[in-house]
Amino acid sequence: MPGKKIKLKKRKPIERVYRDGREATVRTVKRRIKYKQPVVLRPAATVQEPSCVIQERKGAFRPAAINEYELPSYNTTTRITLIAKDPFWIYAYWEIAESSIEDVKRKLGGNLDGARFVVRMYDVTYKDFNGFNANHWFDIEVGRYSNNWYISLWNDNASYLGEIGIVHHSGRFFPMARSNFVHTPRSGTSSRFEEIWMDLTQEAGSEQATPMKTEGAACFERSRGVQYDAAGRFSYSAVSKRRKIYLTEADLRAYYSRLSPLLRDAMFSRISRKKLYRYLYSNMSGKEWHDLLYFKRLHNVKFGRKIMIGASEFAYLGGSENLQGGASEFVQPDKKRKFFFEIGAELIVYGRTEPDAEVKLGDKKIDLKPDGTFSMRFALPDAKIPLPFTATSHDKVETRKISTTVERKTE
Amino acid sequence: MHKGYLCLVLHAHLPFVRHPEEEDFLEENWLYEAITETYIPLIQVFEKLVEDHVDFRITMSLTPTLASMLRDELLQNRYIRHIDKLIELADKEVQRTGFDPKYHGLALMYYRKFVEAKEVFVGKYKKDLVAAFKKFQDLGFVEILASCATHGFLPILSVNPTDAEAQVKIGVDHYRKTFGRDPVGFWLPECGYTPGVDNFLAEAGIKYFFVDSHGIVNADPEPRYSVYAPLYCPSGVAAFGRDWESSKQVWSSKEGYPGDSDYREYYRDIGYELEYDYIKPYIHPIGFRINTGLKYWRITGNTDHKEPYVPEWAKEKAAMHAGNFMFNREKQIEHVAYHMDRKPMIISPYDAELFGHWWFEGPMWIDFLIRKIAYDQKTVKLATPSDYLREYSVNQMSVPSTSTWGYKGYNEVWLEGSNDWIYRHLHVAGERMKELAGKFSNCMNNGKNELARRALNQAARELLLAQASDWPFIMKTGTMVEYADKRVKLHINRFTHIYNGMLAGSIEGEWLREVESRDNIFSDMDCAEYYIQAKIKEGVA
Numbered sequence: 001m002p003g004k005k006i007k008l009k010k011r012k013p014i015e016r017v018y019r020d021g022r023e024a025t026v027r028t029v030k031r032r033i034k035y036k037q038p039v040v041l042r043p044a045a046t047v048q049e050p051s052c053v054i055q056e057r058k059g060a061f062r063p064a065a066i067n068e069y070e071l072p073s074y075n076t077t078t079r080i081t082l083i084a085k086d087p088f089w090i091y092a093y094w095e096i097a098e099s100s101i102e103d104v105k106r107k108l109g110g111n112l113d114g115a116r117f118v119v120r121m122y123d124v125t126y127k128d129f130n131g132f133n134a135n136h137w138f139d140i141e142v143g144r145y146s147n148n149w150y151i152s153l154w155n156d157n158a159s160y161l162g163e164i165g166i167v168h169h170s171g172r173f174f175p176m177a178r179s180n181f182v183h184t185p186r187s188g189t190s191s192r193f194e195e196i197w198m199d200l201t202q203e204a205g206s207e208q209a210t211p212m213k214t215e216g217a218a219c220f221e222r223s224r225g226v227q228y229d230a231a232g233r234f235s236y237s238a239v240s241k242r243r244k245i246y247l248t249e250a251d252l253r254a255y256y257s258r259l260s261p262l263l264r265d266a267m268f269s270r271i272s273r274k275k276l277y278r279y280l281y282s283n284m285s286g287k288e289w290h291d292l293l294y295f296k297r298l299h300n301v302k303f304g305r306k307i308m309i310g311a312s313e314f315a316y317l318g319g320s321e322n323l324q325g326g327a328s329e330f331v332q333p334d335k336k337r338k339f340f341f342e343i344g345a346e347l348i349v350y351g352r353t354e355p356d357a358e359v360k361l362g363d364k365k366i367d368l369k370p371d372g373t374f375s376m377r378f379a380l381p382d383a384k385i386p387l388p389f390t391a392t393s394h395d396k397v398e399t400r401k402i403s404t405t406v407e408r409k410t411e
Numbered sequence: 412m413h414k415g416y417l418c419l420v421l422h423a424h425l426p427f428v429r430h431p432e433e434e435d436f437l438e439e440n441w442l443y444e445a446i447t448e449t450y451i452p453l454i455q456v457f458e459k460l461v462e463d464h465v466d467f468r469i470t471m472s473l474t475p476t477l478a479s480m481l482r483d484e485l486l487q488n489r490y491i492r493h494i495d496k497l498i499e500l501a502d503k504e505v506q507r508t509g510f511d512p513k514y515h516g517l518a519l520m521y522y523r524k525f526v527e528a529k530e531v532f533v534g535k536y537k538k539d540l541v542a543a544f545k546k547f548q549d550l551g552f553v554e555i556l557a558s559c560a561t562h563g564f565l566p567i568l569s570v571n572p573t574d575a576e577a578q579v580k581i582g583v584d585h586y587r588k589t590f591g592r593d594p595v596g597f598w599l600p601e602c603g604y605t606p607g608v609d610n611f612l613a614e615a616g617i618k619y620f621f622v623d624s625h626g627i628v629n630a631d632p633e634p635r636y637s638v639y640a641p642l643y644c645p646s647g648v649a650a651f652g653r654d655w656e657s658s659k660q661v662w663s664s665k666e667g668y669p670g671d672s673d674y675r676e677y678y679r680d681i682g683y684e685l686e687y688d689y690i691k692p693y694i695h696p697i698g699f700r701i702n703t704g705l706k707y708w709r710i711t712g713n714t715d716h717k718e719p720y721v722p723e724w725a726k727e728k729a730a731m732h733a734g735n736f737m738f739n740r741e742k743q744i745e746h747v748a749y750h751m752d753r754k755p756m757i758i759s760p761y762d763a764e765l766f767g768h769w770w771f772e773g774p775m776w777i778d779f780l781i782r783k784i785a786y787d788q789k790t791v792k793l794a795t796p797s798d799y800l801r802e803y804s805v806n807q808m809s810v811p812s813t814s815t816w817g818y819k820g821y822n823e824v825w826l827e828g829s830n831d832w833i834y835r836h837l838h839v840a841g842e843r844m845k846e847l848a849g850k851f852s853n854c855m856n857n858g859k860n861e862l863a864r865r866a867l868n869q870a871a872r873e874l875l876l877a878q879a880s881d882w883p884f885i886m887k888t889g890t891m892v893e894y895a896d897k898r899v900k901l902h903i904n905r906f907t908h909i910y911n912g913m914l915a916g917s918i919e920g921e922w923l924r925e926v927e928s929r930d931n932i933f934s935d936m937d938c939a940e941y942y943i944q945a946k947i948k949e950g951v952a
Contacts, residue, residue, distance in 0.1 A: 054917060055916060068900075071903060085827075093831070185814065190632050338715065378508070
């Protein structure tokens with residue numbers, strides 16, 4: 001339960017040794033304490049229960065059971081979930097079970113007068129949260145009957161965790177459920193620009209880290225642009241200002257522990273076998289700074305704008321001006337037109353003759369229906385249209401001609 | 412020697428819409444229209460390029476939902492019915508416009524297009540367009556990306572990591588079955604990335620994926636070469652960032668191509684324009700007007716008055732715009748390459764359906780662009796991300812920032828007032844799926860309880876179908892909302908029905924059969940297995 005105190009373990013030093021035999025340094029890395037969610041434990045996956053035999057119920061089913069639109073409700077468990085919407089907003093949704101309220105009520109001696117339902121948000125950025133060490137926290141009073149809230153934040157790139165609970169008028173807080181961790185996105189560029197480069201040339205799995213090969217005399221001069229070695233490739237080892245160092249797993253752990261707590265473990269699990277090295281900027285030239293600034297300037301492009309596509313349709317364009325993913329064009333709103341008035345004209349010409357006769361318009365043969373009638377439909381533009389029909393009898397003995405002219409004039 | 416690369420990415424995706432229970436289902440038209448207007452024209456462009464020995468490299472996604480629909484027999488046959496109807500209408504139009512020179516040529520153009528489409532669909536590829544794209548991949552011209560099983564939006568689904576993992580792994584396995592090889596790249600639905608997602612990709616053997624520009628630009632630490640070179644995530648998967656300049660050129664109001672006055676107007680369709688009784692057999696059987704695909708007018712300008720479309724002018728413009736796009740990429744690459752120690756790569760991803768369906772001249776523009784790049788210059792070369800990673804295997808390591816390609820660049824499109832209600836249900840269903848996977852894992856392969864296995868698999872399918880990012884997207888845009896609403900509710904309820912049934916120990920056999928026949932996506936895969944594996948892994952960890 002959240003109220004339970006978790007002991008902080010002692011700091012334990014971790015040795016860092018450079019692989020290329022340079023001096024060994026010792027630094028301390030704080031051990032992380034796994035925080036356990038205060039949720040009900042579920043049976044482990046491997047437990048096989050005898051109840052897993054499913055019987056088939058025979059017979060016709062209720063047809064309505066196929067297309068059911070009444071959504072289920074989950075109000076037997078108290079729970080809260082956070083989702084980051086953007087760098088400055090978190091969406092929280094929750095359910096409160098009556099039984100949880102009853103529990104709190106019991107603790108308060110059966111009286112909830114003056115108690116408020118709140119979502120308590122903990123800022124746990126770069127913290128191994130143990131329930132008490134948040135950077136800060138704040139409450140949002142949400143009332144008994146709301147079940148979701150958009151929460152506005154002060155800063156981006158932060159880790160949060162929320163609890164739904166009841167605040168007694170004495171100020172005591174009784175949490176009923178704790179949420180997942182959520183980390184909001186960064187809204188601007190990172191302030192760190194030290195570089196680590198990863199080499200995936202060789203199959204991952206070989207523990208031995210080997211330096212990149214370079215052949216021929218290569219040189220590197222930023223002021224003259226890019227230089228390549230004899231094989232036509234850019235040469236890395238020729239960069240005199242940078243030193244290549246192989247990093248140990250401990251290095252990387254220390255390095256990435258500055259990231260969100262959400263990420264750390266997941267990341268470390270697989271990097272150890274990759275070959276990594278870092279370029280240290282021991283003596284960065286003015287030119288290199290210039291280059292970095294050049295790319296920094298590019299970053300200042302504002303994302304997200306509303307632009308116009310087609311004749312009169314707005315499309316909201318995202319981070320980089322495309323329609324918003326998906327089957328976007330299929331779901332564009334119907335075009336809203338202002339008052340309009342249009343006229344079209346069509347012409348229907350029909351006639352009849354012997355069913356076995358042949359009828360032509362100009363020199364194009366017309367298909368007759370079985371009873372010898374025919375009907376044609378034409379778009380009628382502003383023009384004078386002559387319609388010369390000819391009918392010839394089956395035995396080619398008789399021929400009749402009818403010419404008619406239609407004129408449309410729009411003024 | 413060329414100085415940099417251009418990577419064109421076409422993301423082909425449609426949500427799984429298949430309704431055997433009804434003869435005519437309006438939303439199935441999304442697929443039919445995309446086949447006629449986008450997929451077949453693209454295939455025709457590729458075919459002609461191969462025939463003319465033009466070297467090109469295109470990166471494409473063909474999502475599992477789309478591939479499943481293209482391979483579905485019912486939908487294939489319904490498409491043939493659809494295209495036959497269009498050919499009939501176009502034929503009538505050819506006669507009707509006989510005295511109207513402005514439109515007669517257009518009617519003929521559509522007639523020819525539809526007849527050709529049918530020939531490609533039935534005659535050439537025997538109703539299987541997936542085979543067409545697979546062919547171009549096998550020939551080495553097109554690189555097809557894997558994608559999530561049902562276009563699940565990972566930044567929000569990863570609240571339950573199992574859900575994200577299953578979306579990724581089912582998508583990858585479906586790719587293997589469909590294309591007979593391991594995928595190299597992955598299209599994250601909506602470019603939705605959040606750190607940690609790359610771990611699932613790495614586990615599935617993926618080498619690269621794409622993020623929006625700010626995913627790279629805001630990466631931590633700050634990348635040296637911005638979006639012009641990939642980053643390795645700590646998991647070793649490479650992230651390629653979208654280039655905003657080339658995106659703007661295609662879509663911006665000022666410089667954007669598709670809004671040109673000579674191009675075809677999308678919003679004037681004879682389905683809405685012509686006399687009711689005449690057009691009635693070709694619109695919705697209930698009688699409301701819909702788009703037929705025959706559109707005779709050009710954009711003309713910012714006015715309601717539209718002039719007739721002139722194909723020659725439009726073709727001229729498409730060639731001009733392709734030339735302009737190439738010229739700008741050349742300048743961009745020359746400029747950026749000066750500051751880099753490697754060749755820059757420009758990533759230009761677009762929705763495939765924008766080419767042809769929305770921007771009628773789009774496929775033609777791609778054709779011109781590829782030919783011009785092949786013959787008219789030496790600065791830019793078309794390449795796929797795997798080409799690039801083969802050339803440069805040392806890349807900077809950084810953690811891309813959470814990002815999407817939606818409006819404002821984050822999750823807002825898929826998480827706002829109109830659609831936030833779905834996540835409560837999606838997350839609970841995801842947890843319940845894991846619960847079922849834990850309880851009934853021994854039913855999967857011992858063959859003793861076939862019904863339980865089927866029920867478990869169908870539960871997974873219902874969950875996946877409910878997770879499609881298309882539903883919240885449609886709710887947000889405000890058209891066809893009712894349909895998206897129904898779909899989420901339907902799948903959640905079907906899932907819950909199975910969940911309750913299994914916990915109670917019995918399932919209605921007939922009901923399950925009916926649901927299996929309707930939501931038959933991934934019917935040859937044991938979808939529940941992925942949740943069981945994740946559950947086991949979790950137990951070990």
